Amino acid sequence: MSVEIWGDKWTLLIIRDLMFVGKKTYGDLLASEEGIATNILADRLKMLTENGIVEQTQTAGTRSGSAYKLTQKGIDLLPIMAEIYLWSDAHLDISDDLRRRIQSIKDDKAGFIADTARELSKGDG
Numbered sequence: 772m773s774v775e776i777w778g779d780k781w782t783l784l785i786i787r788d789l790m791f792v793g794k795k796t797y798g799d800l801l802a803s804e805e806g807i808a809t810n811i812l813a814d815r816l817k818m819l820t821e822n823g824i825v826e827q828t829q830t831a832g833t834r835s836g837s838a839y840k841l842t843q844k845g846i847d848l849l850p851i852m853a854e855i856y857l858w859s860d861a862h863l864d865i866s867d868d869l870r871r872r873i874q875s876i877k878d879d880k881a882g883f884i885a886d887t888a889r890e891l892s893k894g895d896g
Contacts, residue, residue: 781807781811781812782815782818782819783855784803784805784807785800785807785812785815785816785819785825786819786824786841786845786848786852787852788800788803789825789839789840789841789845790841790845790846790848790849790852790887790891791852791872791887795830795838795839795840796830796837796838796839797812797813797816797837797839800816800839816839819845820839822844823842824841824842824845824848825839825840825841825842825845826839826840826841826842827839828840840891841891843892846888846891846892849884849887849888849891853876853880853883853884856869856872856873856876857873857876857877859873860873860877
């Protein structure tokens with residue numbers, strides 16, 4: 772079931788950080804302001820990797836020598852994440868930085884999704 776794969780808050784936060792915040796390493800993800808515990812982060816990354824949503828890559832210049840990135844399956848969650856952002860704008864008190872990102876979704880949702888998907892597919896996202 773899809774909800775079992777990406778339906779808890781920690782999984783969505785990991786996807787968000789990989790997708791929009793530019794986090795790539797275990798340490799980057801661990802440092803998120805939401806304060807994910809190491810065992811939960813390791814468990815969610817393992818589950819996301821096993822389900823083909825995230826892949827672990829070897830990367831020079833990182834302390835562990837590895838990084839995480841979204842696979843095409845993970846990138847395909849972009850429209851859902853964009854809709855969650857739009858919902859947040861309508862119903863929650865959000866930061867100015869997030870409001871700017873949401874404005875770009877409102878201005879051209881299809882373009883935002885295409886541009887972000889292209890960047891993530893390059894592995895630079």
